[in-house]
Amino acid sequence: xxxxxxxxxxxxxxxxxxxxxxxxxxxxxxxxxxxxxxxxxxxxxxxxxxxxxxxxxxxxxxxxxxxxxxxxxxxxxxxxxxxxxxxxxxxxxxxxxxxxxxxxxxxxxxxxxxxxxxxxxxxxxxxxxxxxxxxxxxxxxxxxxxxxxxxxxxxxxxxxxxxxxxxxxxxxxxxxxxxxxxxxxxxxxxxxxxxxxxxxxxxxxxxxxxxxxxxxxxxxxxxxxxxxxxxxxxxxxxxxxxxxxxxxxxxxxxxxxxxxxxxxxxxxxxxxxxxxxxxxxxxxxxxxxxxxxxxxxxxxxxxxxxxxxxxxxxxxxxxxxxxxxxxxxxxxxxxxxxxxxxxxxxxxxxxxxxxxxxxxxxxxxxxxxxxxxxxxxxxxxxxxxxxxxxxxxxxxxxxxxxxxxxxxxxxxxxxxxxxxxxxxxxxxxxxxxxxxxxxxxxxxxxxxxxxxxxxxxxxxxxxxxxxxxxxxxxxxxxxxxxxxxxxxxxxxxx
Numbered sequence: 162x163x164x165x166x167x168x169x170x171x172x173x174x175x176x177x178x179x180x181x182x183x184x185x186x187x188x189x190x191x192x193x194x195x196x197x198x199x200x201x202x203x204x205x206x207x208x209x210x211x212x213x214x215x216x217x218x219x220x221x222x223x224x225x226x227x228x229x230x231x232x233x234x235x236x237x238x239x240x241x242x243x244x245x246x247x248x249x250x251x252x253x254x255x256x257x258x259x260x261x262x263x264x265x266x267x268x269x270x271x272x273x274x275x276x277x278x279x280x281x282x283x284x285x286x287x288x289x290x291x292x293x294x295x296x297x298x299x300x301x302x303x304x305x306x307x308x309x310x311x312x313x314x315x316x317x318x319x320x321x322x323x324x325x326x327x328x329x330x331x332x333x334x335x336x337x338x339x340x341x342x343x344x345x346x347x348x349x350x351x352x353x354x355x356x357x358x359x360x361x362x363x364x365x366x367x368x369x370x371x372x373x374x375x376x377x378x379x380x381x382x383x384x385x386x387x388x389x390x391x392x393x394x395x396x397x398x399x400x401x402x403x404x405x406x407x408x409x410x411x412x413x414x415x416x417x418x419x420x421x422x423x424x425x426x427x428x429x430x431x432x433x434x435x436x437x438x439x440x441x442x443x444x445x446x447x448x449x450x451x452x453x454x455x456x457x458x459x460x461x462x463x464x465x466x467x468x469x470x471x472x473x474x475x476x477x478x479x480x481x482x483x484x485x486x487x488x489x490x491x492x493x494x495x496x497x498x499x500x501x502x503x504x505x506x507x508x509x510x511x512x513x514x515x516x517x518x519x520x521x522x523x524x525x526x527x528x529x530x531x532x533x534x535x536x537x538x539x540x541x542x543x544x545x546x547x548x549x550x551x552x553x554x555x556x557x558x559x560x561x562x563x564x565x566x567x568x569x570x571x572x573x574x575x576x577x578x579x580x581x582x583x584x585x586x587x588x589x590x591x592x593x594x595x596x597x598x599x600x601x602x603x604x605x606x607x608x609x610x611x612x613x614x615x616x617x618x619x620x621x622x623x624x625x626x627x628x629x630x631x632x633x634x635x636x637x638x639x640x641x642x643x644x645x646x647x648x649x650x651x652x653x654x655x
Contacts (some may be wrong), residue, residue: 202553218265273559300375300397306390308349309334320375320399322368338366362400373401454483504630505543511584514545515573518552525560530567536574541582541651547627548651555586555622555647562645563590581633582653587646591638624649 244411283362300320303312309332313325321328321336328335337345348361361379364372372419379395419446458482468476487535541548556571563569566589575584602625632652639645 225263300399301394302397303394304333305392308346311392317397320365320367320373320397336365338364338372365397373399374404376400440631450483454480457483474626496592504547505633506543507545508544509541509548511541511575514549515552516557518549521553522556522560529564529569531560531563531569531571534570534572536572538584539574539582540578541584542653543631543651544627547630551624551627551649554624555649558620558647559586559588559590559645561590562592563588566590577653580653581650583648583650584644585648587644589644592643592645594641595639598637598639601637 222260272369298316298450301312301314302310302317304310309330310328311330311360313323313328318324323335333349334346345363348363351361361377363375363377365375366372375397376396377395379393381390382394383389384389436633457476460468461476461480510534515535519533559571560569563571570589572587573585575582577583602621628635628649628651633650635647635649637645637647
């Protein structure tokens with residue numbers, strides 16, 4: 162059973178093997194066919210690839226040709242555009258040329274009309290000028306390049322006593338006095354140098370022998386080329402009377418100058434006399450005053466017991482009066498000298514000058530409550546010595562009239578304008594009535610009683626005189642019991 166099964170199994174296996182071999186052979190035969198087909202297809206593909214390469218090359222060549230044709234077309238289009246633009250430009254130029262031609266034709270017509278009008282105006286102008294020359298009050302004359310008279314108006318006829326017909330074609334020399342012909346012609350020759358107006362003074366002789374002086378304004382008349390002188394026209398201005406007046410004025414000035422010289426000499430003599438008078442006042446009046454003062458002192462010292470209280474009081478008054486009189490004499494002499502002293506102008510440092518002036522009051526400031534405020538002070542131009550006297554007087558004034566205040570406040574400042582330098586000094590003292598301000602800077606003028614405030618009333622007069630000599634001015638503002646402000650100005654230029 163087992164053998165039979167094995168045999169059967171082998172037979173089956175052989176049968177399957179044979180079948181498989183047959184299948185394999187079929188598959189092999191099919192595979193051979195497939196390979197042949199594949200080889201054929203590959204050969205076809207290679208043919209197609211070769212054909213495609215050839216087709217691509219042909220296509221590339223055709224594309225290249227198309228690009229060349231496109232470039233040529235672009236160039237052709239550009240050339241066409243350029244030609245069209247050139248045609249348009251030529252058309253525009255032709256239009257402009259036609260317009261220009263039309264404009265020129267219009268201008269020619271206008272010029273023709275203007276020329277016609279100008280010719281008419283020229284004719285009218287010539288007639289007007291002819292009438293103007295003849296009717297002009299001023300003498301007018303025209304001469305040619307040979308200095309022959311070609312026009313001669315009515316005013317010139319009156320000046321010379323000659324008619325135009327009489328002088329036409331004659332030399333200019335007939336117009337001048339015989340002794341002045343040569344020099345007058347030399348002046349006339351100066352007019353030929355150009356078109357610029359020439360001004361000369363020339364004497365013209367009348368047929369009766371009288372001479373008039375004319376101031377001539379002349380100008381050359383040029384040809385159309387603007388280079389050649391055709392003739393010269395001159396207008397005269399009769400200055401005979403003016404010359405006569407000038408001569409009289411000259412003589413008058415000479416007389417006036419002589420008078421000024423004499424007056425200056427008289428003034429110098431007067432100043433010398435004033436100087437002598439000042440010397441006399443300084444010495445001749447001082448001596449008796451000193452005698453009075455000296456003998457009063459001797460009486461008081463040596464004979465005091467011989468006088469009662471009233472007598473001693475009288476002697477003291479006499480002594481004080483002599484001292485006061487001596488002060489007045491000194492003040493007057495100083496005031497007089499201020500008017501004669503030469504100014505030594507220079508640049509002044511105002512701040513330094515005010516501080517220097519304040520140092521002279523150090524003793525007076527001791528024991529007083531005084532606040533001095535100094536603001537900005539511009540430099541000034543003037544005589545430093547005299548301006549120092551101004552500050553000393555004004556500071557003394559401020560200290561004096563603020564003495565009754567528990568605390569005196571003095572403010573000093575200045576400002577600069579385009580034409581002057583202005584300074585001020587302000588105090589909080591007793592002030593004064595502005596109704597009396599016109600007397601403030603006068604000699605011996607006082608705003609307060611001598612018993613209230615010491616002084617002789619000449620300090621502000623000195624200030625005013627110094628400032629006026631510098632070309633400046635003084636003024637003040639005040640209110641009673643509310644202080645005062647004094648101002649003075651100095652010119653900014655030497």
